Amino acid sequence: MSVQRALRLILLFLVLIVLHFTLRPVLAWRAEADFLVLAVLLAAVRLRPGAAAALGFVVGILCDALVPVSFGAGAFTLAVIGFAASWLKAVFFSDNVLLHAFFFFAGKWVYDILFLILERQMGAGAMVTQLLVWSPLAAALTALTGLIVIMLFRNMLEGAPA
Amino acid sequence: MARAARASTRIDAALLVICTLLALLAIVLPAPARDAIAAGFQRTLSRPLLALQQRSERARAAFVEREGLTARIDSLSLQVTELQGLDAENARLRRLLAMSPRVGRGFVPAEALHGQVTGESHTVLVTVGSRAGVVPNSPVVAPDGVVGRVTSVSPTSSQVILWSHPDFRVSAMSADGGTFGIVTPHLKDGASCEGMDESSCAGPERLLLEMRGVAFRDVLKQGTLVVSSGLGGVFPKGMAIGTVIGELKTTEQWTRTYLVRPATRPQDLSNVLVLAPGLVREELPALWNNPNAAEVVMSTVIAAGDSITRQAAAALVDARRRADSVTAARDAATQAAKDSVAASLAADSIAAGGSAMTVAPSAQPPVIRPPRRDSTPRRP
Numbered sequence: 001m002s003v004q005r006a007l008r009l010i011l012l013f014l015v016l017i018v019l020h021f022t023l024r025p026v027l028a029w030r031a032e033a034d035f036l037v038l039a040v041l042l043a044a045v046r047l048r049p050g051a052a053a054a055l056g057f058v059v060g061i062l063c064d065a066l067v068p069v070s071f072g073a074g075a076f077t078l079a080v081i082g083f084a085a086s087w088l089k090a091v092f093f094s095d096n097v098l099l100h101a102f103f104f105f106a107g108k109w110v111y112d113i114l115f116l117i118l119e120r121q122m123g124a125g126a127m128v129t130q131l132l133v134w135s136p137l138a139a140a141l142t143a144l145t146g147l148i149v150i151m152l153f154r155n156m157l158e159g160a161p162a
Numbered sequence: 163m164a165r166a167a168r169a170s171t172r173i174d175a176a177l178l179v180i181c182t183l184l185a186l187l188a189i190v191l192p193a194p195a196r197d198a199i200a201a202g203f204q205r206t207l208s209r210p211l212l213a214l215q216q217r218s219e220r221a222r223a224a225f226v227e228r229e230g231l232t233a234r235i236d237s238l239s240l241q242v243t244e245l246q247g248l249d250a251e252n253a254r255l256r257r258l259l260a261m262s263p264r265v266g267r268g269f270v271p272a273e274a275l276h277g278q279v280t281g282e283s284h285t286v287l288v289t290v291g292s293r294a295g296v297v298p299n300s301p302v303v304a305p306d307g308v309v310g311r312v313t314s315v316s317p318t319s320s321q322v323i324l325w326s327h328p329d330f331r332v333s334a335m336s337a338d339g340g341t342f343g344i345v346t347p348h349l350k351d352g353a354s355c356e357g358m359d360e361s362s363c364a365g366p367e368r369l370l371l372e373m374r375g376v377a378f379r380d381v382l383k384q385g386t387l388v389v390s391s392g393l394g395g396v397f398p399k400g401m402a403i404g405t406v407i408g409e410l411k412t413t414e415q416w417t418r419t420y421l422v423r424p425a426t427r428p429q430d431l432s433n434v435l436v437l438a439p440g441l442v443r444e445e446l447p448a449l450w451n452n453p454n455a456a457e458v459v460m461s462t463v464i465a466a467g468d469s470i471t472r473q474a475a476a477a478l479v480d481a482r483r484r485a486d487s488v489t490a491a492r493d494a495a496t497q498a499a500k501d502s503v504a505a506s507l508a509a510d511s512i513a514a515g516g517s518a519m520t521v522a523p524s525a526q527p528p529v530i531r532p533p534r535r536d537s538t539p540r541r542p
Contacts, residue, residue, distance in 0.1 A: 021211050025218035026225075048170065050177030057181035061188065065203030066212055071196045072188025079181040083174070118189055 008156045009046060013039045016149070017059070031137035033145040034108050036063060040078050041107045042149070044085035056082030073118035077111050084110075097147065104146035108139035254433050257305030268438040270294045274309075274322070274431040284327035284428070286310070290436055291318045299396050301437045307402030307425030308332060308390065309434055320436065324428045325371060325403075333394035334373055334403055337387035341380040343373040345388065345403050345422060371404055371422040378416050382406045388422050398437070 016039035024032055040059060044052035060075030085107060112135040116127055188196065204212055258271060272288040290296050292315045300312040302322050310324040323330055326347050334345040348370040373388055386406040392399030404422040412419045 017211075018214060021214040022218045025215055026222045028222060048174055050170075050174030053174070053178040053181045057185060060185070062203060062208045062211060064188070065200045065208040066215065068197050068200035071191070071200050072185045075188060076182055076185030079178065079185060083178045 005156075009043060012149075012153055012156060013043050016042070031134045031141060033141040034111070034138060035145070036078070037081065037108045037111050038104060038142055038146050038149065040082050041085050041104060041146070044082040045089040047082075047086055049083045049086040052082035052086035053079045054082075056080070069121060070115070070119040073115050076118055077114040080114060081107055081111050100150060101143040101147055104143040105136075105139045108142040109135055112138065251432065254305065258433055258435060269435040270296060270438065272320075272434055272436050274434050276429075276431070284324050285313075286322050286324060286428075286431060288312075288320050288322055288434060288436060289318070291316045291320050293317050294436075295438050296320050296436050297438070301397045301401065302434050303401060303437060304426050304431060304434050307404065308397065309426050309428075309431060311396060312436065324431075325424055325426070326369070326428055331394070332397050332403060333391045334388050335391040336382060337389055341376055341382055342391055342393070343376040343420070345371050345373050348372045348421060369424070369427075370407070371424050372410065373406070373420040373422050374417070376418040376420060378418055380418065382409075382418075382420050384408055 016035045020035035020039070024035070036059065040052075040056050043055055047055065056078030057075045060078035061072070064071045064074040085103075113131055116122060116130060116135075122130060188199070191199070270290045272290040272294075275287040275289065288296075288302065296312060296315050298312055298315055300320075302309040302312060308325060310322045310327070310330060312320045313323050314321045325332075325345075328347060328349060330347055332345045333342070335342045373382075376382065384406055388403045388406060390397040390399060390401040390403060402425045404424040407421040407423050410419040410421050
């Protein structure tokens, strides 16, 4: 990856992180797009699996610090998601729009599943509702947002090494 | 090449294992240690994220509160408007209150209800009737002066024609009693409205009065107070009617006509006094000539309030004193009962031939402890 392309990727990554902490609190929807997962996924497919896991861990631990009750859960989940995304990029990250969408959808849903299990803050009923109703909705919104991001920044992202 | 790839894979796997182990360690950390680490991150690396989130949530809270604040401002504005109305009503009632002692017992306070129809703009309905002693031709007054005259009476309400009604007449004189005349409403072009629709007689001129039939030799200056003379038999002497604005040019040769600004405004009427002609005093000159009346009444009300407060305080002190005396009597009775019990116990022990133990008369009775609530067996 060239330096210029790396800088663009870092910029996009930071923009998504900022959006996560500015747009989401303002919208405050029950099911909302997860810019954090999106940023990690988009960066992970351009990194080696180990680096993607480290990136996910760092981002997760920084975000977990804001909610100490679930401290570590986000870090674990994002590390796994980042590693898996980087490892599976050859399979999923093609130019097919539907595959992109599925990639983001699955990433967000798996993130929610792992996070809620590790967080251990919800009862069984609430967790099932969350995982079967709200998480898929949030994952769909995340996928939609991811597609919009890809379309907007196609020039910036295309040509990334496999 | 393959070895390098294998090494990279091992490094990736090692990184994943390290990251997941660290994350799991963070999850299972004790709460104090976890909170301390989180606080450290919040102060340093996570600080920008925290600031972003706080700012966004503050913006959202402000946006959400905006509608509530707007509604609150609206309701407060409405309350302020209502309070202004209450202020005006309060002032009117105070002025009425100031009048009542001077009118004597021959009055009935009432509310004036304005009709909604244009044709009834010169009449009002007052909320007292024959049950309250109102009779036809009773004068109706306000703190400012003459309002009108009762024309018809029902048990609970009365119809009143205002001074602007074409049929209204009042015998009048200047405040010094030197000039007499008849006060009538000032109709358009001096013509009578008889036989005409009342709305056609309406206009700015109808807000004024005329004092007719003033002797040609009598000249009234602008601002002269005109009051009722009591000669007509309806209105008692001394009721304020208005002030002279100027002389009107008419075709009459031996009399003068003056334009009079009424003391009261029909549209402002809300609280009035209906005078009972048989009970009201003969003259009411002091009714409208005492500017400090309202203050006098206020001081009277305040003094009455003070006396009520004093009475309440005295009653409270008296009640406390009684309660103290009852408590003292009860304590004394309790002490006497204790003494008698102790004395009888001592007498019983002596009579039983026991030891030579003496019991003081003031010895305390044995303390009776309540049973234990818990049923836990005590170890010996």
